Amino acid sequence: MIGPSLHAYLAISALLFALGFLGVLIRRNTLVVFMCLELMLVASTLALVTFSRFNGTMDGNVFVFFILTVAAAEVAVGLAIIVALFRKRHTIQVDELNSLKN
Amino acid sequence: MNPNYLQLFRALRPETSLILGALAALGLDLVVVKRHTLEERLRLSLWIGAIAIAAAMAHVWLGQRGSVFGGVLMLDKLAVATRLGALALALLTLGMVRGARALRHPAEYVAIILFATIGFTLMAAAQQLLVVFLALELASLSLYILAGIDKTRPESSEAALKYFLFGGMSAAFLLFGFSLIYGLTGSIELGEISRQLAVQHVSPLLVVALVMILVAFGFKAAAAPFQLWAPDVYEGAPPASAALIASASKLAGLVLFTRLLWNGLGATSGNVVTADGTPGWLPMLAIISGASMLLGNLGALAQNNVRRLLAYSAISHAGNLLLGVIAVGQGRNVWPVFFYAATYGLATVGAFGVVGAIDRANPGGCRSLSDLAGLYRRSPLLAGCLAVFVLSLAGIPPLAGFFGKFAVFAAAFRLGGVSGPAGWLALLAIAMSAVALYYYLLILKQALVAKPAEPVQPIAVPGVTVIALIAAAALLVVLGVWPSLLLDFL
Numbered sequence: 001m002i003g004p005s006l007h008a009y010l011a012i013s014a015l016l017f018a019l020g021f022l023g024v025l026i027r028r029n030t031l032v033v034f035m036c037l038e039l040m041l042v043a044s045t046l047a048l049v050t051f052s053r054f055n056g057t058m059d060g061n062v063f064v065f066f067i068l069t070v071a072a073a074e075v076a077v078g079l080a081i082i083v084a085l086f087r088k089r090h091t092i093q094v095d096e097l098n099s100l101k102n
Numbered sequence: 103m104n105p106n107y108l109q110l111f112r113a114l115r116p117e118t119s120l121i122l123g124a125l126a127a128l129g130l131d132l133v134v135v136k137r138h139t140l141e142e143r144l145r146l147s148l149w150i151g152a153i154a155i156a157a158a159m160a161h162v163w164l165g166q167r168g169s170v171f172g173g174v175l176m177l178d179k180l181a182v183a184t185r186l187g188a189l190a191l192a193l194l195t196l197g198m199v200r201g202a203r204a205l206r207h208p209a210e211y212v213a214i215i216l217f218a219t220i221g222f223t224l225m226a227a228a229q230q231l232l233v234v235f236l237a238l239e240l241a242s243l244s245l246y247i248l249a250g251i252d253k254t255r256p257e258s259s260e261a262a263l264k265y266f267l268f269g270g271m272s273a274a275f276l277l278f279g280f281s282l283i284y285g286l287t288g289s290i291e292l293g294e295i296s297r298q299l300a301v302q303h304v305s306p307l308l309v310v311a312l313v314m315i316l317v318a319f320g321f322k323a324a325a326a327p328f329q330l331w332a333p334d335v336y337e338g339a340p341p342a343s344a345a346l347i348a349s350a351s352k353l354a355g356l357v358l359f360t361r362l363l364w365n366g367l368g369a370t371s372g373n374v375v376t377a378d379g380t381p382g383w384l385p386m387l388a389i390i391s392g393a394s395m396l397l398g399n400l401g402a403l404a405q406n407n408v409r410r411l412l413a414y415s416a417i418s419h420a421g422n423l424l425l426g427v428i429a430v431g432q433g434r435n436v437w438p439v440f441f442y443a444a445t446y447g448l449a450t451v452g453a454f455g456v457v458g459a460i461d462r463a464n465p466g467g468c469r470s471l472s473d474l475a476g477l478y479r480r481s482p483l484l485a486g487c488l489a490v491f492v493l494s495l496a497g498i499p500p501l502a503g504f505f506g507k508f509a510v511f512a513a514a515f516r517l518g519g520v521s522g523p524a525g526w527l528a529l530l531a532i533a534m535s536a537v538a539l540y541y542y543l544l545i546l547k548q549a550l551v552a553k554p555a556e557p558v559q560p561i562a563v564p565g566v567t568v569i570a571l572i573a574a575a576a577l578l579v580v581l582g583v584w585p586s587l588l589l590d591f592l
Binding site: 010017020021024030034037040041044048050051052055057060063066067074077078080081082084088099100 | 231232235236239243246247250253255256257259260261262263264266267270271273274275277278280281282284285288289333334337338
């Protein structure tokens with residue numbers, strides 16, 4: 001097969017996933033955390049497309065369409081929650097969201 | 103695969119009636135929004151929701167069984183039982199909505215509860231990774247909204263955001279695990295995956311996939327060390343939303359992952375009957391289970407907030423439920439863990455219903471344990487029902503919670519006695535049940551014995567909520583005295 005090997009694609013996918021996860025863990029701005037979550041989903045998408053090509057079945061490609069739809073719905077819900085929170089608290093920094101602690 | 107859309111449509115009639123119910127609730131609310139009060143609109147939406155759920159239950163009960171659409175959905179006994187259980191818990195939740203503090207968007211609230219319920223019923227039957235993912239996301243996205251629907255309180259939005267961030271991360275983990283499984287087996291059907299994995303060696307990639315799926319399971323079940331969201335969400339979300347998150351969502355999620363792990367990934371389960379160190383997901387699950395029992399029960403001892411206490415109790419119950427998943431074993435005996443999850447859901451819905459009713463009656467809401475003081479005088483009904491729910495959570499015979507625990511622990515011991523991790527875990531669970539008794543009795547002491555600090559008003563509970571509370575309590579007593587009723591029917 002012409003083009004990069006399976007391992008190259010997988011390495012990129014794992015790298016994207018790790019970047020996203022790291023971002024979720026260390027970034028303090030909710031919007032950036034949110035974008036990092038999307039990055040993790042995209043990493044899985046890349047892996048699915050790669051496997052679909054190298055397995056020779058369409059399941060992975062079909063899966064990706066649904067993931068894109070779900071990701072869009074997730075963005076809608078997530079941004080709505082962030083807006084609702086910002087109206088009440090006037091901040092979206094993760095550190096300052098601590099009203100639910102004993 | 104030979105697609106048969108008519109068969110698929112027939113199999114999805116419960117979901118169809120739920121969707122129609124949600125649309126009817128939204129549409130009718132648009133019509134009556136100007137002329138009626140909030141309470142009348144809520145009553146209308148709740149009736150539509152209840153009718154839709156009742157119709158869905160009838161369709162599940164009378165509907166077809168067996169494999170649907172080339173094995174995408176599997177309507178076996180477990181799926182039917184889980185669908186009925188999740189629908190019943192959603193119905194009880196609707197009853198609790200009426201008794202809790204009124205929200206500004208009644209129709210939307212009921213519609214989204216119905217959407218979440220569609221997710222649960224699909225989760226109960228999913229037999230293919232794509233359907234698993236979509237059902238899980240439909241339920242999760244609806245639950246995020248339900249947690250944050252009270253826009254007048256910042257705590258509600260904050261709970262929703264925390265739930266959303268943790269849930270989104272777990273979804274990403276699950277998806278990456280799925281993509282690796284797909285890569286290794288070339289299929290997204292659980293049956294085919296299981297056949298492929300049976301002839302493969304455990305590769306590092308497979309271990310990564312298993313870890314990721316278990317992380318997602320841990321988040322969903324609120325098991326340690328992925329439990330961080332649970333106390334905040336249970337505390338901040340409206341009580342009826344928390345009831346749904348803690349009950350029907352738990353039941354459906356547990357059945358989903360039990361199916362995924364045993365039917366799909368059963369070949370890589372490893373060994374917990376004896377401690378021989380075979381790699382697989384069972385040993386990892388055992389560690390998560392033990393950690394949840396310890397963290398949940400010891401954490402609950404330090405809580406003074408009723409809802410946080412219920413959350414820590416949920417974490418400890420998650421530990422027991424995971425032990426139940428382990429105890430499913432090669433014999434595929436899913437009924438102990440199903441019984442446990444169903445009765446736990448009943449008790450939790452009821453407990454949050456009581457908390458919601460107190461929350462509405464108290465100006466300051468229902469926060470600390472002392473807010474429960476004098477409940478027996480304010481509303482003997484609430485106090486009596488709360489006693490049943492809490493004692494069932496604690497596992498006191500003859501309530502159903504006792505038989506759930508008994509069945510799960512017995513199944514765990516049957517795997518291989520106390521010679522291996524499964525048996526040790528069951529011993530830990532029994533010891534921890536004794537610890538749990540302490541904080542459950544603390545709740546009851548406040549509700550039944552303690553005198554309120556200042557004179558308090560009686561609590562008026564709406565009729566629908568009274569019926570829902572009594573139904574939940576009666577089911578717990580009946581299933582406790584005759585557990586065979588449920589088990590025979592299955």
